[in-house]
Amino acid sequence: MKIQLKYFGKIVDITGVNEEEWQCTTPKTLQEIKEDLTTKYPALQQEVYKFAVNLSLENLDYVVKESCEIAVLPPFSGG
């Protein structure tokens, strides 16, 4: 399946890109995505961030499905 990853704020400093597409063989939990991300970008290990799936914050046990838009969100600092 195909998922869309979007990066914001400080996370972009690490990934170097604002978004990318991933091919995954099976449905995955956000926990598994987090592990894959850390493999690809080891510096993420030092960062605090949350996941949003299709515009809503989700816990790490959330199961990602085909075509999901997954956002990696560092601490908010609006206002």
Added chain:
Amino acid sequence: MKIQLKYFGKIVDITGVNEEEWQCTTPKTLQEIKEDLTTKYPALQQEVYKFAVNLSLENLDYVVKESCEIAVLPPFSGG
């Protein structure tokens, strides 16, 4: 002694004047002034009001001295 009386808001509807000067023979408490006022303007009996002497709110036992400026203040409704 001479005192200055100032009227505000609804009180002016009753007194018909914004201010007046009174001659009093002796120092008086605000309680006595209140009685004199009610004699002169009986309709004041129905009204709620406070006294300020020289710009500060004072209780009815306050003793008024020569040249005091006494304001008769109905309920505030600023803002």
Added chain:
Amino acid sequence: MENKSKIKNVFIQGPITPAYIADSIAHHQVKTNIGGHDLFLGQVRADQIGGKVVEAIDYSAYEEMANQVFHEIREKTFEKFDLVCMHIYHSIGIVKAGEICLFVFTSSKHRAMAMDACRYVVEEIKAKAPVFGKEIMNGDQYQWKVNQ
């Protein structure tokens, strides 16, 4: 920090205009230690009173005492809250329904202080400032406003 000891004139003849408020906001852009402003605006309501509609409020005040009271509110507010600055403006004379009659402006490094202070100032003004509102209905009828 502003000079807090001088008694200022808080009254503005007629309504407080949006342009006046904008000007006041613009003047604070040089104060780069401010992180949050809170502005409270009192607006005259077209209340229905016994089938008649309030068209305007004609504000009068014991101005000399009111300016003294506003000054004391300022002093106490600066003591209680860590503000960069604060301003109070109140209308005197006719303010039509929909127009602004009170403008309280507090600024602080952090948002909570500005908001706490603004609320405090508004409540103090309502309770302590000798200002009197005459609600005008149908052109020539009126009743004296009483604060809730």
Added chain:
Amino acid sequence: MENKSKIKNVFIQGPITPAYIADSIAHHQVKTNIGGHDLFLGQVRADQIGGKVVEAIDYSAYEEMANQVFHEIREKTFEKFDLVCMHIYHSIGIVKAGEICLFVFTSSKHRAMAMDACRYVVEEIKAKAPVFGKEIMNGDQYQWKVNQ
């Protein structure tokens, strides 16, 4: 009461100007059931960070989600507080120190409701809106802002 169900765009490119705020205030003068407005303005501070001074904040956001979050905050605020209307504007892009980056505007029949609602909205935004501020110092250096 405004239409509450449509998702609006809350973001404004660059600073929120005093003139924009004045315009917004002026638009409320036809709503003669409003008795009190509360406006919160967030302003960029020239904080000192390790000897360097913040010159500007470059705001970015997950705009689609943020607008959704702002929408949910609006809905909840109207449920919790008896408001006539409310507006939220947030900057995106560069906002210099002293300029305004957040404008929350709540209006109600009575002052307390407007003030309670405004505070609620500001806290909700700080906690829930996916907006990210990059504090720019000495032209080319930066650090990512963290809300307190």
